Amino acid sequence: xxxxxxxxxxxxxxxxxxxxxxxxxxxxxxxxxxxxxxxxxxxxxxxxxxxxxxxxxxxxxxxxxxxxxxxxxxxxxxxxxxxxxxxxxxxxxxxxxxxxxxxxxxxxxxxxxxxxxxxxxxxxxxxxxxxxxxxxxxxxxxxxxxxxxxxxxxxxxxxxxxxxxxxxxxxxxxxxxxxxxxxxxxxxxxxxxxxxxxxxxxxxxxxxxxxxxxxxxxxxxxxxxxxxxxxxxxxxxxxxx
Amino acid sequence: xxxxxxxxxxxxxxxxxxxxxxxxxxxxxxxxxxxxxxxxxxxxxxxxxxxxxxxxxxxxxxxxxxxxxxxxxxxxxxxxxxxxxxxxxxxxxxxxxxxxxxxxxxxxxxxxxxxxxxxxxxxxxxxxxxxxxxxxxxxxx
Numbered sequence: 001x002x003x004x005x006x007x008x009x010x011x012x013x014x015x016x017x018x019x020x021x022x023x024x025x026x027x028x029x030x031x032x033x034x035x036x037x038x039x040x041x042x043x044x045x046x047x048x049x050x051x052x053x054x055x056x057x058x059x060x061x062x063x064x065x066x067x068x069x070x071x072x073x074x075x076x077x078x079x080x081x082x083x084x085x086x087x088x089x090x091x092x093x094x095x096x097x098x099x100x101x102x103x104x105x106x107x108x109x110x111x112x113x114x115x116x117x118x119x120x121x122x123x124x125x126x127x128x129x130x131x132x133x134x135x136x137x138x139x140x141x142x143x144x145x146x147x148x149x150x151x152x153x154x155x156x157x158x159x160x161x162x163x164x165x166x167x168x169x170x171x172x173x174x175x176x177x178x179x180x181x182x183x184x185x186x187x188x189x190x191x192x193x194x195x196x197x198x199x200x201x202x203x204x205x206x207x208x209x210x211x212x213x214x215x216x217x218x219x220x221x222x223x224x225x226x227x228x229x230x231x232x233x234x235x236x237x238x239x240x241x
Numbered sequence: 242x243x244x245x246x247x248x249x250x251x252x253x254x255x256x257x258x259x260x261x262x263x264x265x266x267x268x269x270x271x272x273x274x275x276x277x278x279x280x281x282x283x284x285x286x287x288x289x290x291x292x293x294x295x296x297x298x299x300x301x302x303x304x305x306x307x308x309x310x311x312x313x314x315x316x317x318x319x320x321x322x323x324x325x326x327x328x329x330x331x332x333x334x335x336x337x338x339x340x341x342x343x344x345x346x347x348x349x350x351x352x353x354x355x356x357x358x359x360x361x362x363x364x365x366x367x368x369x370x371x372x373x374x375x376x377x378x379x380x381x382x
Contacts, residue, residue, distance in 0.1 A: 020311055042304065045296035047374045048289070052311035061323045064311050069318030097320060 003186045003204050003229050006222070010215050011102045014058055019067065020044050021051035026067045028053065036104035036213075055097050063097045099217050106205060106212040111187050114203050114216050118189045119150060121199045126154040128194020131161070131230045133183050135207065137176065138166035147174055156194070161230055183230075187212060190227035193220065202226040270362040278365075281344040282372060286329070287337050291346060292373040294358040295366055302338070302354040306330035 001009075015037055019029045022044040032039045044051065051067040095117055115132070122130045130150070134140045140147075140160055151158055151173030160168070164178030185207045193200035202223040205214030217223060272278045282288055286309055293308050294300060300308075310326040338356065342349040348357045361369075 018307070020308060043296055044308070045292055047370070047377055048292060048296070049308070049312035049314070052314055054307050054311070061307070061326055063323065064307060064314065064321040064326060066311075066314045066318045069314075 001225050001229060003183075003188055003226065004206060006204055006225060006229070007102055007206055007214055010100055013100070013102075014038075015101050016040070016056045018042055018054045018056075019051065020049070020054065021067065022046045022048065023051070026051060028067060028070050034105060037101065057101075065097065095216065096218065100215055100219065100222070102213065102215045104211070104213045106214065108212075111203070111205055111212055115187075115189055118191050118201045118203060118216075119146065121201055122156055122191045122194070123150055123154060125194045125196045125199050127156060128192045129157045129159070129190075129227070130192075131159045131188075131190045131227050133161035133186055133188045133230060135162055135184055135187055136165045137162040137168050137178065140168055141166055144169060144171075147171060159230070161188075187214070188226055188230060190223050190230065192223060192227065200224075270364055272362070272365055273368070277344045278346075281341055281346055282369070284337065285376065286332065287341055288369060288372050288376070290333075290337060290341070290356075291358070291369045294347065294356065295369060299355065299357045302330065302333055302356065305356060306333055309333075 017032055017037055017039045019026065019039060019041040020043075021029075021041060023046075025041070029039055029041065052064055053067060053070065054064045055062045095114070119130070122128065132140075134143065137160070140162060147158065147160070148171050150156055151171050154173075156173060158174045159177060160174060161177045161183055163184055168176055187205045187207070188203060190202040191200060197220055200220040200223045201216065201218050203214065203216040204226055205212040217226075282291075289309060289312055290305055293305065306326055306329050309329050310321045313325070314321055338347070338349045341347045346359050346361070348359060349355070
């Protein structure tokens with residue numbers, strides 16, 4: 001299953017988010033509306049509960065969470081794996097409840113925030129396999145320090161995919177795969193959870209006209225499919241640097 | 242500051258619920274002397290449900306279940322699960338809605354799941370409002 005068809009499969013799901021609020025439209029409502037998720041709002045009495053959102057997937061309620069807890073979506077990327085200061089609990093909660101939802105119009109900063117969450121899980125578990133595709137190896141350039149930390153401070157087996165438009169430094173524990181053009185539009189990560197399967201997580205985003213469309217997931221089976229899609233190309237072209 | 246006669250009943254500097262505050266001591270609704278009314282109000286979920294209906298007038302069982310669940314989100318922001326909502330929905334169907342309908346405070350259509358607030362006198366509305374707002378104040382202290 002290619003990365004693109006994995007996005008298409010999830011696009012068939014219907015998500016619906018309802019914001020219950022008494023005051024102004026919160027930031028998260030705007031964010032969701034501009035990222036391709038149907039969002040509605042319902043009035044709350046002013047003396048009632050604090051604003052909250054309800055998420056439904058395929059007609060079933062998946063969760064109800066306070067707006068305060070989820071504000072600042074994708075705006076507080078972890079600066080270094082393992083450094084969780086400044087990451088709100090709401091961000092973690094959102095990662096849980098909005099998984100397997102296809103968002104449109106995402107930007108690199110947002111993808112980076114999601115990527116950090118996955119890298120951080122890999123760092124904390126400290127073993128297993130992490131596969132990442134940042135489209136081109138030159139995009140990886142700004143991530144070199146992060147990945148040096150990941151590779152040297154853990155037992156992780158790291159594979160980096162991308163078009164070879166820059167020669168990355170050799171880092172023990174990191175294997176580069178300069179692939180054919182098939183990965184060019186894809187920003188993808190797959191971490192298998194190593195010795196803790198509950199920490200499996202992944203991301204697939206496809207670039208179209210400067211914007212990204214894709215999803216993140218905590219589902220081990222989906223993560224494995226992302227990993228396999230990356231791996232397949234690896235054995236096909238076999239141009240490891 | 243006084244625009245039109247909307248503020249006619251304002252007596253203090255506080256914002257009074259002026260539109261509803263035109264009852265006098267002589268037209269107390271009979272409901273306020275009725276045991277069934279107080280027993281209908283004797284549960285936080287039911288008071289909150291009525292309070293919510295004061296805002297929307299009409300709602301559905303599903304929506305009310307969501308609102309009551311959202312109302313219980315702890316200050317830590319933990320997510321409320323579908324199971325917690327299902328439990329509240331069950332209590333609505335088997336306890337709260339039939340009770341409120343019996344006491345004449347709401348009209349509840351079981352077939353469609355529609356819940357509508359009955360016509361309530363301003364004093365009754367006020368009492369419902371105050372009971373919930375007092376509870377919110379205690380909770381936030």
